[in-house]
Each structure stands twice: as structure tokens, then as C-alpha cells.
Amino acid sequence: MLELAWLIPGFPLLGALLNLAVGRRLGEPSSGWLAAAASGASFVTTVLVFNELRSLEAGERFHIEKLFDWITVGSFDVDAGLLIDPLSITMALFITGVGSLIHVYSVGYMHGDANFSKFFIYLNLFVTSMLLLVLGDNLLLTFLGWEGVGACSYLLISFWFTDKANATAGKKAFVTNRVGDFGYMLALFLVFESLGSIKYDDIVAGASTLAPVTATAIVLLFLLAATGKSAQLPLFVWLPDAMAGPTPVSALIHAATMVTSGVFLLTRLNPILAEAQVWALGTIAWVGAITALVAATAAVAQNDIKKVLAYSTVSQLGYLFLAIGSGGYVPALFHMITHAFFKALLFLGAGSVIHGMHHEQDMRKMGGLRKLMPITSATFIVGWLAIAGVPPFSGFWSKDEILLYAYNADAVGGKALWVIGLATALITAFYMTRQVLMTFFGKPRFSEDVHPHESPKTMTTPLIVLAGLAAVAGLLNLPFKGMHYLQEWLEPSLFGNEVHLDASSNSKILLALIATLVAVSAILMARKVYGTLGTGSFVPASGSEDEGKPMTVAQKIEKPILARAWGIDEAYSRLFGQLGEKLFHKFASFDRSVIDGAVNGVSKLASGVGTTLRVTQTGYVRNYLQFMAFGVIALGVWLLWRLFI
Amino acid sequence: MITFQTVANPDAFEVPIVEWGALSPLLIMALAPILLVTVSSVVPSFKKASLPTVYTAGAALLSAAVTATLWSDNRLLMDGALTIDRFTLVGWLIIAVGVAAIAMLLDNYIVKQGYFEQIIEWNVLLMISAAGGMIVVAAQDLIVLFVGIEVLSIATYVLVGLHLRKPIAQEAAFKYFILGAVSSGVFAYGIALVYGATGSTYLSEIATSGRNSLGLNPVVDSSLMLVGIALMLGGFAFKVGAAPFHSWTPDVYQGAPTPITAYMASAVKVAAALGFARVMHDAFGEFSVDWQPLVSVLAVLSLVAGSFIGLAQKNLKRILAYSSINHVGFILIAIYALDEGVEALLFYSASYAFTVIGSFGILMMMTQTEPVLAESDDEKMVMIGANKIRNLESADGMTLDDLAGASKRHPLLAGLFAVLLFSQAGVPFTVGFWAKLQAILAAVSVEAYLLAGFAILAAVVAAVLYLRIVVAMYLKSDDSEPARTNYSKLSLIAVVACVLLTVGLGIYPEPLSDLVTNAGS
């Protein structure tokens, strides 16, 4: 069965190609079902491979399935191959699983869209790339997947590209991710240079020979790459904007799968992380912790139903980095899985609300939807309890595990990290309660001519399935003796680099109690603030009649600085937008005025108007010539100068 | 009966044996145009529709096919003046296939622009110029190299200026001619000084010259030799368009007829780059510590100039011109890496050539099928007969603004263009990714980390350059209707072939890397 692993990315690729060929003719909804079937087939294959892998001895669960010779240049010899091990299969399972559900949901959500089949081509391509990313047996194949998911992400963000905001968001995602890619490429070359190979098996075997400095450099460069893809500080700005795309895309790409690839990468490279100096891990943990806190505070002040979830995603991803930095790979993956379930659920629920509200996303214009959309609201509430960390929902177990690791990670400042993590948990419970109250409870605040309705079965079924998973996924890795299923399963992929805590069960229970108390008190606080919602509870738009009135508690919390996510995004725009533009124009005017030799300041070519040949030519050519002459002289002087040094 | 007077000392003459077989790709490229110009002047009906195009493309492909049959050859020809080896074979293949593609792009262009009368001359000049390029890549003697460069360049000067109704084409030709002539002068001066220092113009003899009985190499410390190298380096840098010798590139690329721009950016540049690499490698290998820093500086300047200045441009041909300067940076990195970079150089040259031909080809086809916009009244409106027409090719060419809505007017062309642009940006799943990867790997393997870092940084910045074009095509909404397709089928075939190669080799690059590894061995 393992030799058929190529079918896992193969099915979605086939789906994309089929839809490319006949999608327009199939039309709606058949092309959507075709894509969903492709994704489902991939899921089934993954389950079969998973079973096969489980039947092997723990030590043999590291299988490389070579596909073909890919490229050979000198000593750089890379095959295209798939690496089947517990880590990659775990990732593949929830990618294809959640992916299939989202495909089904999309059939309902994208109903009536002009580019229905195109959407599913992109979606299938995304799943293919994501699977290549996790299954690739070398850094280069992972990079291809990495870029592939990026490309699909831009395409899907700007899917409704008639909207200027969407197009800008797509561009922003592209540019920030290029910064991350820069780190990835540098790290890849560094690995190749120091280990002579970029295959994971060679990296595992050779990591111990790395000098700590080299390992640290590699880890930091990969961290840069991961911060881009996984939306961490300082590169998180693209993710909230990426919510401009269709909601299923937000759920699949910007919550469940693609954004976790940075965490996956760091987990995959755990042998190198183990060799790196401690402060490298500390950097990871602190980046994660600070991102978690900053993004959570930003989420408090958002009024767009999807923006809340977007900042929440950034914040939860911060937890994952915090876990990795504290040496807790298993908690990171555990939380990644539970987060994939509940965050996909929340996004799809939000999508269902948006769908029912005729594309209204402002929570200030919602309220009281509980009765009108019973399934959506029930499932959303499950998601809310899970993310808020209320036991026994899944989020409680995984978040608790991360906080436990952070608490014990003394080498990188554990207690402080724990406090930040706990504060984040508090704020998380607060803003999620706020969202639920604003959306589903209280008095309806939408206008008369909006008639919210429950979504079709294709949309509610995935919601119900995900709600079930979000509720019980904690079972994967309960902190009780003999129930660390995920930990035992992942053991072969971690090569003993996982930190093993010897915390007493008493302290575990104490920490869990504190976390529960925090969550519950945050929910109560939010209820106090947002319990009775009238329009006056919100920060008034400028120019509205409420402007200038004394602020309520809610308004004080939602100070503009939070709403603008601490102004980081704007700072970037100022820096790169204006300064960068100026820089480019400096370069260009240098080129025009000095190199192009328009000494008198009039550049004919810039103005694009044809004037008489002779006048400009004498002007230009002699300047070009002068430049050439100086160039040649510089070359000569350099070479002669070398004679005497 | 005529009798020939014998020379005083017949034994003094030992005329080199002409290896017809090994030289045949070059001979085909040089003689086919002579045949064409002769036949068409005798048989006027030859000048009909696409016949000259098919003839040229056929001859070029024949030349490529013959090159392929020589694939494992590796020897000196003509008493060591020329050589058949990896550089030669890959270079010949690139040039010959490139000429075929360019001829197909020229097909309809000439008619559309009103130069059907001159169709034979365009093709003849193209082929002879390419023959010059083939001499350049095979040359083992600096004199041969010089004459080859002149054949290559002089024909190109003329081709640039053939669009007589377009003032900026005239301007471009004139500039290119003056600057090219001066750079040739500088280059020839360099050859003279190197000859002065070593007593030979043969690359292999230069490399081993000056060794005295003690095994020392006085030439290494010769100021004459070093100045000679500097001058030749300057000449080459001009021909490949490396910064700071790049200033002619944007003007000339913008002014030249678009298919000729494609030719200059592909075959001419590749020929010059391979000649450059061979001279540096074979003749001045001993001096690598001297010239390597200079090449790395040229590379960095090209990378920076190409990507940063390009960002401030609006005109598409100027953007692509700066992009080609950026590509030269990568090629120079491969040259810098000497032995480690040979494969990267050949891979980059090959993949770059067809990507850039495709890009300019699509640009040309789009420009030609731009719709008539009677209401707009800017400087691009020209009177053609009784009609007022927006003729972008006759004016300064397309800008980013003209591309708005192109995805709706030309869905096919826009899609193909996007693929090629992504390849130039080095996006994975396109051949451009592998090319850039190899160039950077070459730098890493000779421990030029700073250079590698610069290359990656420049690739990241340059990606934005290409993204702007894609954004202009796809995201600037415009309620255009699909335009009437009125470009030549042959041009479309050439462009589609380029795109297929880009994607095919992007997914599975082994054939091309095999090709550049195993040629001439």
C-alpha cells in the first residue's frame, strides 16, 4: 500500500486536470462534486496508507517512496520522492479530511458563482500542493509545495478580483510571502552547503554533525520562512487581509492547513532544532508568544465577523510556535489538529452566517441569529467553547498541553511565556464570547429587508461533522496515563528530540484548573460587557450621531489602536509603500539623469514623445559612451591596482 | 587554358582540413541566406505569404538537427581555430532553435507593419547574424571571436533600424551602432594588448603562454595583460548588457521591432555570454583571482539595476529590458563560478532564451491585435489611410496602462504571458526556477555566499517586477470584449512551444540538465 502513496497528491491533481478539461461543460454542481470526490479519494488513500503504516514496527515507520530522478547537477542530485512517516501522514490525514469537508461545503457556498469550476480547480490544486509540501522527501519538494500553496492562496484571495481590495490583499500576501521565501532559499542553500544533501533522511542522519552556529543560522532562516507562511510577527499583516477571499478558502487555507506549514517545517527539522543554540528556540517561543498576545488583542476590536477569526488564527498559530520553542512538538501538532477542526468550523459557520445574511459581514448589523439559523449557531457555539478552552472540548486539552510545556521551558523564560499564554487564553475567550453574543444573541440589528435563512444541507453537514470532531478531538492525546496516543504515534518522527516533562500530576491539575478558571471568568466578563447589546455599544463611525458621546466599557476596550492591530500594518504600508516607492524612483531618476545622461533634465524617453532624431541622440550617446569609458577605466584600474597589493 | 602560377615555396602552405561534417550546422546557417537571397531575386514568386518564413525556420531547425547529431563530439576544428564542445553544441542549439522561433514571430509582423517588400532581407540578415553568433560560441581564437561578434552585431544594427516609419527604431539603431562600434574598438584594443603580452591570439596558447623554465608565469604579473583583460571584459560586458554597461539596453530594446528585440535578448545575448565565459575560462583561467571580483561586481550591479530600476518603468519593453539585465546578473554569477558554473550557465542560457522569446513574442502579438479605440486621442493614434488607428507598435509601444483588461481581450495570450513571466520570476514549476536555483547553487559551491545572497534578494525583488505585469493584465478591470485574433498561426505555434517547454521542463527538468551535462563528452 505504501507504494501507492503517490495517489494521495495524485487524486486532487487529477481532479484539477479533469475540471480544467471539462469543468465548464460539467457546470454546477457536477464540477464541484468531481473535485470533492477527488479530495475524498485522496482521504481514503491516506487512511489506507495510515493503516499500513500502523501495522509496521515503530522503528520502520520511516518510508521513502522514490518517484523519479528529478534533477542532477554536479553534486546536487535530487529525486522526487515521498516520505511516509507518522508526521507526514498525520498532516495528510487532516488536510484531506478537512479539505474534503470544505469541498462539499463549497458546493453550496459557491452556488451561482460565474467561475464555479475555476474555483474548484484552484481548490484541488491547493490540496495537491499542500500534500506535496508535507509528503515531500526533501527540502526542495517541500519548497515546491510551499510555493504552490502560496500561488493557490493568491489566486483564491483575489478570486473575486473585480474587487480592488481583494486584488490588493492578494498582492500583499504575495509580497510578504516572498520575504519568507527568501529565508527559505537561504536556509536551503545553507543546509546543502553544510550537509551536502537536502533530503530529510540525510538531514536526520547528519544533523548531529552540524556546528551549533550553523544549526542556529539554519533554524533562524527557516523561522523567517515560517513567519511568512504562518503569519507570525513581523510578517502577519497579510493574513487578516486575506479574508477578502471566499470563506471556504479562509477556512481551508488561512485557518486549517497552509498557515500551519511553517509549524510543520520546524517540526520536520527537529533534528536541526535540537542542535541549535538555545536562544534560537527561545526566539521561536517568544515570536509565538508575542504574536499570540498582539493578535488576540487586535481581535477584540474587530467588527467584521471574519476579521475576528483571522486575528484569532494568527493568535492560535502563535501558540503553535510557542509550543515548538518550548520543545513541545506533540502539543504543537495536537493543537494544530484541534485548531484545524474548530477554526475550520468557526470559519465555515461564519461563512454560513454571511451566506444567510446576503453577504453582510459586519457583526454590528447582526444579532439574534440563533433562532433563524439553528444548526449554524449550535455548531458555532461548539467551536466557541472549543477555542475558549472550556473542558471537555478539544481546545482545552491541546491549549493546556502547550501552556504546560511553556511553564516548564525554563531555558527560554518559561514562566513569563506561560503568563503571556494565559493572558492570551483570557483574551481569546473574551473576544470569542463577544463574537458569539454579537452574532447569535441579543436583538436583531439588521434592516427589515434582510431575511436571514439557514444554509443548505451541503453547507450544514460539514458543520455538524466538524462540530463533532471539535468536541471530541481531545481524545487524541489526553494527559492521563496510557492515553498519549498522538505522542506515541509521532515518536518515530521526532527522534527523541521532544522534551519529556516530569511535571507532577498535581501541578498539571493546578495549571489546568487555572486555565479553566481564566476561560470561564473571561466568558463572564464578556457577558457583562456585551450582554445587552444596543447599537450604542459600538465605537461609532465618524460622523454618525453617536459621535462625541461618552464611551461605554465596550467602546473603551475597542480603542482604535486595537482595531488597527497596533498599527503595524499601516507602519508597513508607510515604510514600504512610500519609502520603497521613493527609493525606486530615486533609482529610476538616477538611471535617467545620470546613466541616461539627460543632464539638462529633460528625458525624451520618459516623456515618450518622439522628437527629432539628431538632437537627442547626440545628447544621449555621448553620455552613454562616457559611462562606458569610465566603466572600462574602472575595470582597468582595479586590475592594475591588484598588482601592487 | 589558364594556368596558375605556383608559389615560391609550396611546402609552406598547409591549408587546414575543413571538417565539413562538424561545421555543417554553421555552414547551413551561413549559406541558407545566400541561397535565399539568390533564389528570391531570380524567382520573384518565392516572395509569397509565409514561404520565406518557412524556409528560414526550416533551415534553422535543420541546423539544430545537425547539431544534435554531433552531440558527443569534442574536438578542435580548422587547426584549432574553432572547437566543438559542450559550449559550442549547446550554444548552436540555442541559437538555431531561437532563430527558427524568431522567424516565425517575424512572419506576420513584417506584413502588418507594411514591410512585405523586404521580407527576404529581414530573414537573410537574421540568419547571417545568427551564423556570426555560432562562430562566437565556437571560437578558439580571439580574431575569429572578434569577426564573429562583428557579423553578429552589424546585422543586428541593421535589423534594429529596419522599421523605418518608427522614429525610435531609427534612433535605437543609430545609438546601438555608435555604442557597439566603440565597444568593438575597446574589445579589439584588448585583444591587441593580450596579443602583445602573450604573442598569441589562441585561447589555449594564451593560457599557457609565458611559462619560463623555472615554471613561473611572468604573464600573470604583466600589467599589459591585465589592461588587455580589462578592455576585453568591458567589451563583453557591453555585448551582454551587464551593468554599468547596460545603458543602451532599454532604449534599444524599446526602439527595435519587437521580434528583433526578442532576437537580441535571446540569441545575441546567449552567444555573447557563452563567448565571454569561454574566453574567461579557457584563456584567462589563470587570472581568475584578478577578474572574478570584477565579474561579481558586474553581476551584483546587474542584479540591482535590473530589478530596482525596472520597478520604476511603465513601458513593457523597457520593463522586459531591465528584466534581461537582471538575468545577465545570474549568467555572470554562473561565469564567476568557473568550472562549477558551466552547467548552470548553459542551463540558464537555454531556459532564458526560450522564455524571453516567448515573452516578447506575446507582447508583439498583443500589440498587434490591440483594438481600434476611435474615441481616445493620445499620441499613439496615428492616421493610417483614412482611418485613425491606435498603433502601439509604431509609437513607443505598450505601457502597463495599455494592458488593463488584457486578460479579457486576449485570454489565451494573457495566460501564456503570465506563465512566461512567472518563469522569469523563478517561480517553482517553471523552468526559470531551476535556472535560478542552479546559478545560486553554483555560487554557493564556490563559497561566494554574498553573491548568492544578492541573487536571492534580487530574485525576490524582481518577482515584483513581473507581478506588476500580471496584475495589470488580470486585476485592472476593464469591460473589454475578446479581441479579434489576427496574429499569425506560425507566431502562435512558436509562442506556445516556448510555454510548453517552460512548464514541461519546470516540472521535470532532468532532460535539459542531462543535455547540458552530457553535451560534447
Add this chain to the structure above:
Amino acid sequence: MIDVVVFGVSAIIVLGGALGVVLSKNPVRAALSLVASFLAVAVLFVIQQAHFLALVQVVVYGGAIVVLFLFVIMLLGVDKVEDLDLPERSQVVAGIVSGLAFFGLICAGLFVSGPGGDEGNVALTGQIGRNPIDSTDDINQLAADIFTRNLVPFMATALLLTIATIGAVVMVKNSEADSSLPEAEVN
């Protein structure tokens, strides 16, 4: 010694003639300066014992080509002062500076010897790899050179001349045809 004097005088004429071509505003004077320059080059050939080349230089360049130039100038009637716009002062200065710097670079190449000594420097050693030309037989030597060692450049030059001819013809023919050509159908 006489060699040095002859060389010095003719070198001055070569350079002076070249400057005259560039600087004189009257095209006829420019063409005649060219003749002076060519003739002085012929003298340089003579002191190198290359009598045949000297002859060719005088007959072909000094004679045929410049006469052709003069005919063209006269026929086109451009034998008057052209109103060329003069470059700006800063550009003139930059031009002179770069010219001098270039000259300095060449001189440095010729006369500076590196730590390895003078051996590789022709200006300092007067040694060059090839044998000096035997003045009694320079035609045969030239022929032998062209048909053996320099056969390929010789043939490639044929290609160069072909392309120059075609290029010149097509440019001229093109511009004539263009005025009478019906306006193109451009889309």
C-alpha cells in the same frame, strides 16, 4: 634611431588626422584628414617591413575609399558646415577627462611592470611571440598566414562583407520604397 623618429612623426600625423576627421566642421576637410591619417599608417607599415600592406593601405584606403567618400559628399551636396549643436561644457570636460584616463590606463599597461618583472611586457622587453616579418617575402608570408592560421577569420570576414552589403542596400532601398509605399494596414 631613425625608426624612432619616423615612428614619432607618423604617429603624430595618424592621430592628428584622426582628430581632424572628428573636429573639422567641413565634411570635405574631414575626408582629407582621413587621407593623411591613412597615409601615415602606411608609413608605419613600411617601418615594420610590411611593404605589401603599406601598398594596399595607400591604394585601397587612401585611394579608393576616400575618393568614394568625396564623391558621395559632393553628390549629396553636404559639403558645407553642418550646424551641429555643441555639447555642454561639462560634457566636454568629462569627455576629455575620460579620454585622458583611458590613455593613462593604456600607458600604465605598457610601461608599468609588476612584481613579476618585465618579462611579460612587450613594451619593456620588445619581445613578441611571432617571428619578425622577412621583408623580401612578405606577400608569401601574408598569403600563408591568411590561408593557414587565419583561414577561419578570413572566411568569416567574407560573411561580414556580405552582410554589410546587404545591410547597406536594404537600408537605402527601404527608405526609397517607404515613401511610395501605400500606408500599411495596421491593426
